[in-house]
Amino acid sequence: MxxxxxxxxxxxxxxxxxxxxxxxxxxxxxxxxxxxxxxxxxxxxxxxxxxxxxxxxxxxxxxxxxxxxxxxxxxxxxxxxxxxxxxxxxxxxxxxxxxxxxxxxxxFNTDAVADWTVGALLYLLRPYAFGHAKVQRGKWGPEGVRGRDVSSLTVGIAGFGNIGRAVARRLDAFGARVLVHDPVPSEPAREYVDLDELAARSDVLTLHMPLNDATRGVIGEDVLRRMPRGSWVLNAGRGGVLDEAAVVRALDSGQLAGAALDVFTEEPLPASSPLRGRTDVLLNPHAAGVTHxxxxxxxxxxxxxxxxxxxxxxxxxxxxxxxx
The missing domain is CATH 3.40.50.720 (NAD(P)-binding Rossmann-like Domain)
Structure with missing residues (x-):
């Protein structure tokens, strides 16, 4: 009863x-x-x-x-x-x-977040918005829209739970080299490295880590500085993991070529945030996992x-x- x-x-x-x-x-x-x-x-x-x-x-x-x-x-x-x-x-x-x-x-939203992550990566690598705006203005030609092949890049995945593994499967299909950082190896066939090596070897760093005392602010100035110049960072995990001020500085210096962020330390993103109004940043309102x-x-x-x-x-x- x-x-x-x-x-x-x-x-x-x-x-x-x-x-x-x-x-x-x-x-x-x-x-x-x-x-x-x-x-x-x-x-x-x-x-x-x-x-x-x-x-x-x-x-x-x-x-x-x-x-x-x-x-x-x-x-x-x-x-x-x-x-x-x-x-x-x-x-x-x-x-x-x-x-x-x-x-x-x-x-429940593993596929949704993994799809958004790969889509955001393509958005950064192939400047879709710039090309669209160019045609809208009546312009033509490849200037400004020449991008990169995913298969030419090494993608580092920080956090290899359900979503990280789903992102890796999608990247495998694109032919990217995938490196993984996670304290608990779940797929022995993957190449696991520490965070410093992950940063140093990754053209793209995508974050799928939980937020706790060990991960809060862990992706900051030092980690971003280790990445190859002109690399990209994506965060569809937890906002507090990534130092957003360090991202802005890395973008301004050219250390990063772009960033795609679905989550933020403060949500909603403050109107004063220096992440706003940039053409090298894709912003999303914590909705990567929102599909029917x-x-x-x-x-x-x-x-x-x-x-x-x-x-x-x-x-x-x-x-x-x-x-x-």
Whole structure:
């Protein structure tokens, strides 16, 4: 029998995955209470609601992050579910100290992010926008649009999880040489190198690393300086991994020929950011993983995760080491 004490509180806001839709997608749990704390509401104003929560869908906004203070207001919580691959919306270490598992949803947008990464690389290597603008102005000829073949380049992948591996498979098809940096080798046939060697040997550096104390700001002045002059950097991983001020300086000096960034240290990207208004930078609003297929996968994954725990089974994809 469903437990009538189950209370799902969602701080994750997406118009078509609100309480009514969650209830429709969880028909096996008719007694489940579902409460939404909206995107314009401060969770600290809803401590009474959180006190009875047994499952919480974590927010994406850093401003509404589930902190230790909020965790102390959730004595009955037995799962904090991130509705993303990342779990920045939760203090996962504080949750572990309180015995609350934090789970994420790996893999739902792997193809989407890998496709965007390779597409962004092609955008940098073959100046599509410049060529389009040239024809629009009534001009013609190859001046200014001569690019590079992917097959002529060495691409370094920093972070070789699901997305990094998917990027590598796509680059294999283009004939690029692929180097990998990751603390846990997952494909022995790949050439694994340390970060300094990865930078020194890579014409293109693409970042797919998690954000933690070890990786915060790790791609900075020193790493970019080691890269061949006129190289490119892409980030579709986590914004805080890359020192954006160092990227701007490297672009200004010619050390980098271009950059493609889907994620940023501060989001939305501030109007004052020196990354704006440049023709050598492709900016994207943290949407590399947003496709129809990825969103279908996300919905299916979050519902499967909720149904599993509501049925009395342990959660999958726990990221903070809490055994259930």
């Amino acid at each position: 469903p437990d009538p004490s189950e209370h799902l509180v969602t701080l994750y806001h997406l118009n078509d995955l609100g309480p009514a839709e969650l209830r429709r997608l969880l028909p096996s749990h008719p007694d489940l209470r579902i409460t939404e704390i909206g995107p314009d509401e401060d969770p600290r104003d809803h401590l009474g609601t959180l006190e009875t929560a047994t499952i919480v869908l974590a927010p994406l906004e850093k401003e509404r992050r589930i902190t230790a203070e909020l965790l102390d207001a959730m004595p009955h919580c037995r799962l904090l579910q991130s509705v993303a691959v990342g779990f920045d919306g939760v203090d996962h270490r504080a949750a572990a100290e309180r015995g609350i598992p934090v789970a994420n949803l790996p893999g 297929e990825a969103y279908h996968n996300l919905r299916a994954s979050v519902i499967d995760s909720l149904d599993l725990v509501l049925s009395g089974k342990p959660p999958r994809n726990v990221v903070n080491g809490v055994a259930v």
